[in-house]
Amino acid sequence: MVKAVVAGASGGIGQLSPLVDELALYDVVNTPGVATDLSHISSTAKVTGYLPKDDGGKIAFKDADIIVIPAGIPRKPGMTRDDLFNINAGIVKGLIEIAAEVAPKAYILVISNPVNSTVPIAAEVLKAKGVFNPQRLFGVTTLDIVRAETFVAEIAGKKTGSELTVPVIGGHSGETIVPLFSKVSPSVTIPDDKYDALVNRVQFGGDEVVKAKDGAGSATLSMAFAGYRFAEKVLRAAKGEKGLVEPSFVYLKGIPGGEEIAKATGLEFFSVPVELGPNGAEKATNPLTGITEKEKSLVDVAVQGLKTNIEKGISFAHNPPQK
Ligand SMILES: NC(=O)C1=CN([C@@H]2O[C@H](COP(=O)(O)OP(=O)(O)OC[C@H]3O[C@@H](n4cnc5c(N)ncnc54)[C@H](O)[C@@H]3O)[C@@H](O)[C@H]2O)C=CC1
Numbered sequence: 001m002v003k004a005v006v007a008g009a010s011g012g013i014g015q016l017s018p019l020v021d022e023l024a025l026y027d028v029v030n031t032p033g034v035a036t037d038l039s040h041i042s043s044t045a046k047v048t049g050y051l052p053k054d055d056g057g058k059i060a061f062k063d064a065d066i067i068v069i070p071a072g073i074p075r076k077p078g079m080t081r082d083d084l085f086n087i088n089a090g091i092v093k094g095l096i097e098i099a100a101e102v103a104p105k106a107y108i109l110v111i112s113n114p115v116n117s118t119v120p121i122a123a124e125v126l127k128a129k130g131v132f133n134p135q136r137l138f139g140v141t142t143l144d145i146v147r148a149e150t151f152v153a154e155i156a157g158k159k160t161g162s163e164l165t166v167p168v169i170g171g172h173s174g175e176t177i178v179p180l181f182s183k184v185s186p187s188v189t190i191p192d193d194k195y196d197a198l199v200n201r202v203q204f205g206g207d208e209v210v211k212a213k214d215g216a217g218s219a220t221l222s223m224a225f226a227g228y229r230f231a232e233k234v235l236r237a238a239k240g241e242k243g244l245v246e247p248s249f250v251y252l253k254g255i256p257g258g259e260e261i262a263k264a265t266g267l268e269f270f271s272v273p274v275e276l277g278p279n280g281a282e283k284a285t286n287p288l289t290g291i292t293e294k295e296k297s298l299v300d301v302a303v304q305g306l307k308t309n310i311e312k313g314i315s316f317a318h319n320p321p322q323k
């Protein structure tokens, strides 16, 4: 039996249907409707919806195997992901507190932005409750990889991005997002005159959507695709499938292979390709070996931005503003 929880389930991203036996939806609004809607899909999953009243959060999260968190506000044009911090930091903190109490062994997938700060908040909350397992906490950066695959495929003349593996590392906002085109598999040649624009499009793909939606939010459908891809890999790996690798924003020191990346970057958190397995992130691969000079300078810029974002999250977790 696999129980999955989606917290923030009534939003644009939350309405996805993972491959699970039991799907508990939690949100501050609308979950009865979303749950009824999803329950009509001919899958084996039992779908239930919970609201905060009557301890709905705790009941929804209780003994979950995987908890996906897309709860919180999305961007509007002109905003950075960091502008979401003041509202979303508290939302993520509250949800992780529930997870720590009633589902301490769950794989936790944080989608809520700013991921560069919400994942450190989650780690600190779990540490304070004595249940932090770094191998089971993931910042979801898969949409950056999906975008990179799509945009590289366009330039490389491939039919679809799914023919390519494009590592994207670092964080999940603007210049903290670092695509490694030198490590695309199968390898591609990016013409020099297209390189900078391609990097920029991957780094600011989210802004492209925010602008086009013109006030109606940020990416939801492509994020649902990306979230599903990542969650499904975590679940397949949990069931014993081998060779499943996907980059994710993780706490490096708690994952085999992560220590050397933490040393090289001076950061505790960084998105790196992780090999998934029953324990969660079984191994982190050092993506920095053999990268080009251009990629090295992108990493340097990313590291600076990430340092600030990570510190902001950690400090919020220890000193949340008084209400
Ligand atoms: N990691 C990534 O690649 C991406 C992250 N995002 C982020 O995902 C988040 C959600 O985006 P959307 O679904 O478009 O927003 P949305 O506004 O459509 O949905 C968010 C949902 O969260 C719910 N919510 C608010 N407080 C809550 C709480 N305390 N507990 C449970 N649910 C709560 C809201 O009621 C709403 O239904 C945003 O922060 C957005 O920036 C969006 C796209 C990509």
Ligand SMILES: O=C([O-])CC(=O)C(=O)O
Residues within 6 Å of the ligand: 074, 075, 081, 113, 143, 205, 206, 207, 209, 210, 218, 219
């Ligand atoms: O751009 C945003 O705010 C949402 C997001 O994280 C993305 O689409 O990558």
